[in-house]
Amino acid sequence: MGLTIEAVLQRARPVLPVLVLDDVALAVDLAAALQAGGVEVLEVTLRTERALDALAAIGKAFPSLLVGAGTLIHPEQFAEARDAGAQFVVSPGLTARLARAADDAGLPYLPAVSTPSEVLLALEYGYRSLKLFPANGNASIKLLNTLKGPFTGIRFCPTGGITAENLLNFLRLPNVTCVGGTWIAPSNLIRARAWDQITQMALEARALAASLEHRT
Ligand code: 3PG
Numbered sequence: 001m002g003l004t005i006e007a008v009l010q011r012a013r014p015v016l017p018v019l020v021l022d023d024v025a026l027a028v029d030l031a032a033a034l035q036a037g038g039v040e041v042l043e044v045t046l047r048t049e050r051a052l053d054a055l056a057a058i059g060k061a062f063p064s065l066l067v068g069a070g071t072l073i074h075p076e077q078f079a080e081a082r083d084a085g086a087q088f089v090v091s092p093g094l095t096a097r098l099a100r101a102a103d104d105a106g107l108p109y110l111p112a113v114s115t116p117s118e119v120l121l122a123l124e125y126g127y128r129s130l131k132l133f134p135a136n137g138n139a140s141i142k143l144l145n146t147l148k149g150p151f152t153g154i155r156f157c158p159t160g161g162i163t164a165e166n167l168l169n170f171l172r173l174p175n176v177t178c179v180g181g182t183w184i185a186p187s188n189l190i191r192a193r194a195w196d197q198i199t200q201m202a203l204e205a206r207a208l209a210a211s212l213e214h215r216t
Helices: 005-012 024-036 051-061 076-083 096-105 116-124 137-147 167-171 187-191 195-215
Strands: 015-019 041-045 066-070 088-090 129-132 155-158 179-181
Touching: 005 015, 005 041, 005 066, 005 129, 005 155, 015 195, 024 041, 024 051, 024 187, 024 195, 041 051, 051 066, 051 076, 076 088, 076 096, 129 137, 137 155, 137 167, 155 179, 167 179, 167 195, 187 195
Parallel strands: 015 041, 015 179, 041 066, 066 088, 129 155
Antiparallel strands: none
16 A cells, blocks of 8 residues: 555654745755654645745655645645655645545645534545644644544644644644644744754654653
8 A cells, every 4th residue: 555644644743844935945954954853754835936846855855754745725736746746735624626636646635624524524535634724722622622522533633823832732632643833944944044943843842742652
């Protein structure tokens, strides 16, 4: 069997860095900084003009990293992402057309939900690992706890609002495989080429998560 989205999220745990890159020249150095911080999986969002070039550059420089494309909101972006070398794809929601495009592209897909009805829709399409977006602090923690009951076996990657401060509150939930976020590589640090600081934040997130694994 090929790569599954479940395997992608397991490998990403604790954190899937969500990258917003407008300067391709910084992409490889950023990926190196994250890799030095223990990151094995990252998501380049298609929110900037050069995002696909940045994704391709990272994929070429780091064959051992799993590189995905995020913020896919148009069906045609799935094939474009695959052709640029994306190994998985992520959307901030789910529609019938996006599900078809993901199937056609043949890539592991992480669609997003924010309500029980959307989880039901995702289940109809066969998705059992979902992004929870946005992750709104305590309200989303309550929601994830509630979803545990009816949706046994469904796993989530909360994203959109995760910080170093609330990371553990999400990671300790049994239905959360990993969290995603831009806080680990914020634009100001990327622009400043503060690679050591980004490595440090990635290492700190891992250390925090490891303290949790040891307790349970
Ligand atoms: C995403 O696209 O996954 C989120 O918008 C990232 O949200 P964050 O900036 O709060 O991490």
